[in-house]
Amino acid sequence: MSPISRLPCAYHPFSCALTTICRHVDSDPADDFVCFSSNANASNEDSINLVAQLHQQNGSLQSLYFLNKIISFCAKSAFSQKLFHELPHRNVVAWNSLISGYLHVRLPEIAVSLFIKMLKEGIVPTAFSVSALLVACSQLDDEGIGAQVHCLILKQGLCYNVVVETGLIDTYSKCCNVEDSKRVFDQMKEKNVITWTSMVTAYAQNEQPDDAMILFKEMLSFGLRPNYVAYNSLLSSFSSLEYLGCCKQVHCRAVHEGLLDNVYIVVTLATVYSKCDSSLDFQNVHSSVRTRNQISWNAIIAGFCNLGSGEQALKCFCEMRQAGIDIDYCTVTSIGKQMHALIFKIGYDSNVFVQNRLVFMYAICGAISDAKKAFSSMDERDLVSWNSLLSGCAHHGYGREAVQLFEQMQKTEITPDGTTFLVVLSACCHAVFIDKGLQYFYLMRNDASLESPRAEHYAAIVGLL
Incomplete structure (x- = not known):
């Protein structure tokens, strides 16, 4: 056998x-x-x-x-x-595999340290190695490391690799340095559609719609056919009434290219028209949405919210739930803010129970930034308040933030319970904070004023080790 x-x-x-x-x-x-x-x-x-x-x-x-x-x-x-x-x-492929694995679970700090260790062992990095490291720089938003990797790329003679150079464009742009992204782009001898798309996206993500539009037109003048990602990025950069004309131009081009069968293009158009305060155009696109899934429902709900049609947004939310479509971060952010505004309007914004439900609502669906804002606005916080935000951070991969939040909690008069420790141990496990996890476990076991560890706490420690 x-x-x-x-x-x-x-x-x-x-x-x-x-x-x-x-x-x-x-x-x-x-x-x-x-x-x-x-x-x-x-x-x-x-x-x-x-x-x-x-x-x-x-x-x-x-x-x-x-x-x-x-x-x-x-x-x-x-x-x-x-x-x-x-x-x-352990050849370069083995090192690349381990580094890529840590990037996949969003642990860029470990990926960078492994790359440095690989260099110290005399392993020569490949184009794949430095591309992976550029991803780590993007995840860390660390331009300093990105610049060092750029130097290494030049030293290793990888500066003419189109994949590596495209990765550099993306890294600099995510670190909010569009000038260096453009400098790398201009120096490239070979550019493909992905390269052009990365540069258009760089301008779009850094709120430079005019430059994104110019580059998009330049791309067309070279006879290149932009993919749906390029259209999506360009459209998403239009966020006010002054860009309504640009939005319509790109919309016409997308129709000409037959891209309106792509649900991502359609929902982006709906979102952009709502941001440009064009109710008629939004309604036209909204009515043409054929695929009613989570993405399209979220765009429609967010669109009505942008246009100030709160009742219509709530109606769509009910239809979404009746259709059995799961809600996510985007749904909660849109509807939650409408509910939040209503709660504030009717004077329940200072009720601890209501505030806790708001924190929990945002946190459980991954809207951590909104959860933190709701949490910070509370005059009084109880154990439920802390556990709600901690659970959201831990569940959605914000391990470092969860640990920092727990440290803040320890400075208050609120005593953590078994749920608190289970959440923070889980956060330590995901973030690979072994020493911190053991420290909290021993605290729970040795402090008589705290709940004793249960089976699930021991299981969390086993997972941590």
Whole structure:
């Protein structure tokens, strides 16, 4: 009996991929990757446990290519590090896999430290390596590291790689340095549609719609056909009445290119017309939306909110819920603000219970910025207030913010309960704050005034380690 067949059936989706690869260790690596990617549908925790058992039981898992993919997939687990250090030969592909894995779970600090460690071991970075590091710089919004990577790119002779240079444009733009983005763009000898789109997006994201429009027209003059991302980026930069004419021009071009079947283009048009205060154009686009999914409903609701039609927005929200469409951050932000305004209008804005529900509403759907504003506006905060914001931060990947918030809570007279500690331990686990997590666990265990740890707290510590 194979090791896979002895594992619980909960692992089945992921084991299908591994079974296939175990039988074809010497097959084409590209085929291995297709099998692995298409079948790895189990939860990360189940998948990691399965891989760990296979690693112990199955001596045939020696394909370096496959192991690199596993390292990337399981990046945040201790097992991934163990597997990486056990590799007989850690080449640049293995390092790239581990770095990419940490970027995938949005832990850019660890990705940067691994890249530095790779250089110290004498491994020469590839175009993929520096592209990954540029992603880390974008996630960190750290222009200083981005500039150092730029120097490394020049030193390694990778400055004529179109993928690397496009990554530089994106990094500088996300660090709000459009001038350097444009400088890299102008110096490029080879530009593709993605390069042009990145530069248009850079102008759009940094609120320079005029420059975005000029570049878009220049792109057309070179005979390039912009993709829907370029149209979306350009349209999203128009946010006031003075750009209504530009919006209509791009709209006509999108019709000519047959792009109105793309739901993203349609919902962006609806959003932009509402921001440009053009109710008639918004209604025309709104009525033409064929696909009623979460994205389109959110755009329609936000559009009515922008136009000051709160009742119509709430009506659409009810229709959305009746249709069984899940709500998300965008839905809550739009409807929540309407409800928030109503609560303020009728004088319930100082009620702690109502305020707690507002914080919870924003936090649970990932609108952390709005949750923080609602939390900060409270004159009095109780345990529910703190737990609501902490839970939102931890659940949506804001581990560092959750830890900082817990530190603030400890300076107040509010005593954390078992839920508080479970949330903050979960945050430490996601952010890989091992020392902090252990510190909080020992505090809970040793302080007689606090609740004693329960099974779920011990489970969180096991996950942390």
